[in-house]
Amino acid sequence: MRILVVGSGGREHTLTWKIAQSPQVDTLFVAPGNGGTAEIAENVAVADTDIPALVDFAKKGHIDLTVVGPEAPLVAGLVDAFNAAGLRVFGPTSAAAQLEGSKAFSKRFLIEEGIPSGVGAIFHDYDAALAYLHGQKAPIVVKASGLAAGKGVFVCATMEEAENALQQTMEERVFGAAGDEALIEDCLAGEEVSLLAFSDGKTVVPMIPARDYKRVGDGDAGPNTGGMGCYAPSPYLPPEVIAEAHRRVLQPTVDGMRGRGTPYVGVLYAGLMLTERGMRVLEFNCRFGDPETQVLLPLLENDLVDIFLACAEGRLSEIDVRWKPAHAVCVVKASGGYPGTYEKGKPITGVAEANALPDTVVFQAGTKLAGGKLITAGGRVLAVTSIGASLEQARTKAYQGVACIDFEGAQNRSDIAAGAPPS
Ligand code: GLY
Numbered sequence: 045m046r047i048l049v050v051g052s053g054g055r056e057h058t059l060t061w062k063i064a065q066s067p068q069v070d071t072l073f074v075a076p077g078n079g080g081t082a083e084i085a086e087n088v089a090v091a092d093t094d095i096p097a098l099v100d101f102a103k104k105g106h107i108d109l110t111v112v113g114p115e116a117p118l119v120a121g122l123v124d125a126f127n128a129a130g131l132r133v134f135g136p137t138s139a140a141a142q143l144e145g146s147k148a149f150s151k152r153f154l155i156e157e158g159i160p161s162g163v164g165a166i167f168h169d170y171d172a173a174l175a176y177l178h179g180q181k182a183p184i185v186v187k188a189s190g191l192a193a194g195k196g197v198f199v200c201a202t203m204e205e206a207e208n209a210l211q212q213t214m215e216e217r218v219f220g221a222a223g224d225e226a227l228i229e230d231c232l233a234g235e236e237v238s239l240l241a242f243s244d245g246k247t248v249v250p251m252i253p254a255r256d257y258k259r260v261g262d263g264d265a266g267p268n269t270g271g272m273g274c275y276a277p278s279p280y281l282p283p284e285v286i287a288e289a290h291r292r293v294l295q296p297t298v299d300g301m302r303g304r305g306t307p308y309v310g311v312l313y314a315g316l317m318l319t320e321r322g323m324r325v326l327e328f329n330c331r332f333g334d335p336e337t338q339v340l341l342p343l344l345e346n347d348l349v350d351i352f353l354a355c356a357e358g359r360l361s362e363i364d365v366r367w368k369p370a371h372a373v374c375v376v377k378a379s380g381g382y383p384g385t386y387e388k389g390k391p392i393t394g395v396a397e398a399n400a401l402p403d404t405v406v407f408q409a410g411t412k413l414a415g416g417k418l419i420t421a422g423g424r425v426l427a428v429t430s431i432g433a434s435l436e437q438a439r440t441k442a443y444q445g446v447a448c449i450d451f452e453g454a455q456n457r458s459d460i461a462a463g464a465p466p467s
Contacts, residue, residue, distance in 0.1 A: 045068050045069050045070060045071075045108040045109060045349070046070060046071045046072075046073075046105065046106055046107050046108050047063055047069055047071070047072050047073070047107065047108065047109050047110070047111065047349070048072075048073045048074070048075060048088075048098075048101070048102055048105070048107045048109075048110045048111070049063065049072070049073070049074045049075070049077075049081070049085070049110075049111050049113065050074075050075050050092045050098060050110060050111070050112045050113055050114070050117060050122070051074070051075075051092050051112070051113025051114045052074075052076050052077055052078050052081075052092060052409075053078070053113065053114070053334050053409045053410075053424070054334055054335055054337070054338055054376075054407045054408065054409035054424065054426065054427050055113050055114075055331075055332050055333070055334035055335070055337040055338070056074060056077070056078070056081065056113040056114075057078060057080040057081050057407045057408050057409065058337045058338050058341050058342075058407045058429075059111060059113060059332065059337065059341070059348075060072060060074055060077075060081045060084055060085050061084060061341070061405070061407070062341040062342075062344065062348045063111070063348055063349060064084050064085065065347075065348075066347045066348065066349040066350075067347070068347065068349050068350075069349065071086070072084070072085035072086070073085060073086050073087075073088050073101075073105065073107070074086070074087050074088065075087075075088040075089075075090040075091075075092060075098060075101065076088065076089055076090060076091060076092065078408050078409060078410070078411050078412060078421070079408050079411035079412045079413045079418050079419075079421070080406070080407060080408025080409075080411060080426070081408075082413055088101060092112075092113070092114055092116070092117050093116055093117050093120060095117060095120060095121065095122050095125050096125070098110070098117075098122065098125075098126075099125050099126060099129050099131065102126065102129075102131045103129060103131065107131065108132060109132050109133070109134065109349070109352060109353065109356070110126060110131060110132070110133045110134070111133075111134045111135070111352060112133065112134065112135040112310075112331070113331065113332065113334075114331065115141065115144050115145070115191060115329065115330055115331050116191060118135050118136055118138070118141040118144075118145075118310075118330050118331060119138060119141045119142070119144065119145035119191055119330070120138065121137070121138040122135070123135045123136060123137045123138070123141075123310075124137050124138050132353075132356055133356070134309075134310060134352040134355060134356055135309070135310040135311075135330075135331070136308055136309055136310040136330050137306065137309075139306035140301055140306045140307065140308040140309070140310070140330070141330040142306075143297070143301070143308070143312070143328040143329075143330055144191070144313075144327075144328055144329045144330040144331070145190065145191055145330070146189050146190060146225075147187050147188070147189045147190075147225075147227050147327070148166045148189040148225040148227065149189075150327070150328050151164055151166060151227060152166070153297075153300060153301075154325055156300070157296050157297065157300040158296070159292065159293055159296050159297065159300075159325055160292060160293070160322060160323060160324050160325065161324050161325040161326075162185075162229045162230045162231075162232045162317075162324050162326070163229065163230045164185075164227050164228060164229030164230065165227070165228050165229075166189070166225055166226075166227050167214075167225065167226050167227075167228070168224065168225055170210070170211075170214040170215055173210055173214060173226055173228060174207070174210060176228055177203070177206055177207065177210060177228055178203075180206075180228065181203075182200060182201060182202050182203050182205070182206060182231075183199065183200060183201050183202075183231040184200050184203075184206050184228060184229070184230065184231055185197065185198065185199055185200065185227075185228070185229040185230070185231050186198045186200060186206050186209035186210050186213065186226060186227070186228055187213075187226065187227040187228075187229065188213045188219045188222045188223045188225075188226060189222065189223075189224065189225035189226060189227060190219065190220075190221055190222025190223070190224065190225075191222055192219040192222045192223075194268075194270050195219070195268075196213070196219050196222055196223075197268070197327075198213075199231060199268075200231075206228075210226060210228075213226050214226050232317040232319050232324055232326065233317075233319060233320075234317045234318045234319040234320065235278075235280045235317070235318045236255070236256070236315065236316070236317055236318075236326070237253045237254070237255060237278050237280055237281045237315075237316045237317075237318060238253065238254045238255070238256050238274075238278075238313060238314075238315060238316075238333050238336050239251070239253050239254075239281065239286070239289050239293075239294070239313075239314045239316055240254070240311055240312070240313045240314075240332065240333060240336060240340065241290075241294050241311070241312045241313075241314070242311060242351055242355055242360060242365065243294075243298050243308050243309060243310060243311070243312050243355065243360070244309055244354060244355040244356075244357075244358045244359065244360035244361075245298065245301075245302055245307030245308060245309045245358060246298065246302060246307070246358065246360075246361075247298075247360040247361045248290070248294045248295055248297075248298045248312065248360075249360060249363070249365050250286050250289065250290055250294060251340050251344075251365070251367075252276050252277040252278075252340065252343065252367050253276065253277055253278040253280070253281035253286065254274055254275065254276040254277070254278055254333070254336040254339055254340060255274060255275050255276070255278045255280070255461075255464070256271050256273075256274050256333065256335065256336055257271065257272045257273045257274065257457060257459075257460055258271055258272070259272070260272060260378075260382070260383060260455075260457075261457065262457050262458055262459045263459065267383055267384075268383070269378070269382065269383045269423075269424070270334060270383075270423070270424055271333070271334060271335045271336075271376065271424070272375075272376045272378065272424075272456070272457045272460070273335065273373070273374055273375045273376050273427070273456075273457055273460030273461070274333075274335040274336055274338060274339045274373075274374045274460070275339055275371065275372065275373045275374070275435060275438070275439070275460065275461040275464065276336070276339040276340055276343060276371070276372050277343075277367075277371070278464075279464060279465050279466065280318055281316075281318075285318075285323070288323065289314065289316060289323060292323070293314050293316070293323070293325055294312065294314065297312060297314075297328070298312065309355055309356065309358075310330065310331065310355065311330075311331055311332050312328065312330070313328065313329035313330070313331065313332070313333050313336075314327075314328060315327040315328070315329070334409075335374050335376060335407075335424075335427050338372075338374040338407050338427050338429045339372035339373065339374045339429060340372075342372050342405065342429055342431055343367050343368045343370060343371075343372050343431065344365075344366075344367060344368075345366035345367060345368055346363070346364075346365055346366055350363060351363055351365065368431070370431050370432065370433060370438075371431065371432055371433070371434060371435040371437070371438045372429055372430070372431050372432075372438055373429070373430055373432075373435065373438040373439045373441075373442040373460060373461045374407075374427045374428065374429040374442065374460070375427065375428050375442045375443060375445075375446050375456055375457065375460045376409075376424050376425075376426070376427045376456060376457075377425050377426055377427070377428070377446060377449055377451075377454050377455070377456045378423055378424050378425060378454070378455050378456065379410065379420055379422070379423050379424075379425055379451075379453055379454070379455075380452070380453025380454065380455055381453065382423035382424065382455070383423060386423055386453070387420075387452075387453065388410075388419070388420050388421050388422070389414075389419050389420065389421075390419060390420040390451040390452040390453065391417055391418070391419055391451060391452075392411060392418045392419060392420060392425065392426070392449065392450075392451045393449065393450050393451070394448040394449040394450055395408075395418060395426070395448075395449060397448040397449075398428055398445035398446075398448040398449050401430070401441060401444055401445050401448070402441070403430050403431040403432065403438075403441055404428060404429070404430045404431075404441055404442070404444075404445045405428075405429050405430075406426055406427070406428050406429075406445065406449070407426065407427045407428075407429060408425075408426045409422060409424045409425060409426055409427065410422015410423055410424055410425045410426075411425060411426060420451055425451065425454070426449070428442050428445035428446050428449070429442065430442040430444075430445060434466070435461055435464055435466070438461070439460070439461045439462070442460070442461075443458075
């Protein structure tokens with residue numbers, strides 16, 4: 045088979061790495077890819093949002109299956125365009141991707157389907173939103189409804205922060221049309237878990253649960269990032285709680301989307317908060333998580349291509365999705381200054397040494413090859429994933445890998461997977 049992966053981050057390097065292990069694959073392309081994907085596939089100089097150019101490449105390149113990493117092309121209708129062109133693709137249509145593309149849609153859907161989530165209100169009008177906010181208490185969450193490159197959610201410790209977040213979103217329009225609607229939600233406390241699932245539109249199969257670390261600093265200090273590390277499986281979601289999430293969240297979501305005439309095919313990512321009053325959906329994403337993918341796929345036993353084909357062909361119930369009885373830890377190394385401004389073009393050393401460590405693999409994100417040398421090209425530069433028989437073993441190995449790698453200004457958290465209870 046000839047397979048095309050769309051995207052350029054650590055998630056897409058991991059997808060490419062796992063797909064490359066499939067005996068069904070002859071040729072693998074990544075558009076546009078990064079320095080890591082260039083080593084195991086052919087990078088194609090097409091932006092992940094250039095849907096007509098991607099259709100053209102898939103047609104002319106006789107691509108048998110396209111796998112989409114990021115949310116933006118999904119929400120923009122990549123899958124619809126591929127379907128219309130008769131090209132096989134893994135991911136939700138634009139209508140189904142609204143579960144992530146519009147937080148207002150998602151909130152209304154959760155309420156209509158009786159799926160547990162936090163109390164919240166949706167606003168088109170800034171003055172009405174501000175009046176509602178003044179009737180609430182901090183801490184409180186303000187969200188832009190549309191896609192905002194992961195920056196549209198504000199967890200506000202004070203009313204002043206919340207007013208500022210609302211003003212930026214709805215008045216200053218820092219996220220553009222993503223701020224046409226805004227949500228104000230109660231701040232939920234508890235353990236956060238990422239539960240991703242494969243769906244063929246009817247059957248939904250949960251993956252093992254993962255824990256993402258979103259803040260830049262140790263102890264969850266500092267601003268939110270795209271994710272500074274991850275581990276799986278999360279001990280906070282044992283099999284009986286996964287079964288509950290399947291019954292109360294995943295299956296009703298897939299059934300509800302099918303009932304609306306917009307079946308959900310692809311990866312459904314439920315961000316869950318385990319509160320004192322039970323599980324609540326924080327958000328849905330319409331794709332694999334980053335960096336969740338970097339710990340999930342190394343633990344997946346199956347040929348990932350089998351699962352993608354089964355989802356695309358509506359026969360996921362035939363697949364026995366199996367996981368290694370092990371633990372994975374991933375630690376992200378980021379550019380100095382990230383998630384604020386940072387410099388690019390710094391030479392990276394030690395990737396080969398880290399990759400040579402047992403049970404360890406380096407997934408690249410913000411990297412590129414320049415004159416045969418690997419240099420930084422983004423905020424989250426790369427992630428080191430290790431597998432171990434215990435979480436502690438995996439953590440120790442991952443940090444050994446991190447210690448091998450260096451570039452000017454490099455930063456990483458030192459507490460990924462620290463202190464998690466044994467599972
Ligand atoms: N890890 C968070 C996300 O992928 O959105």
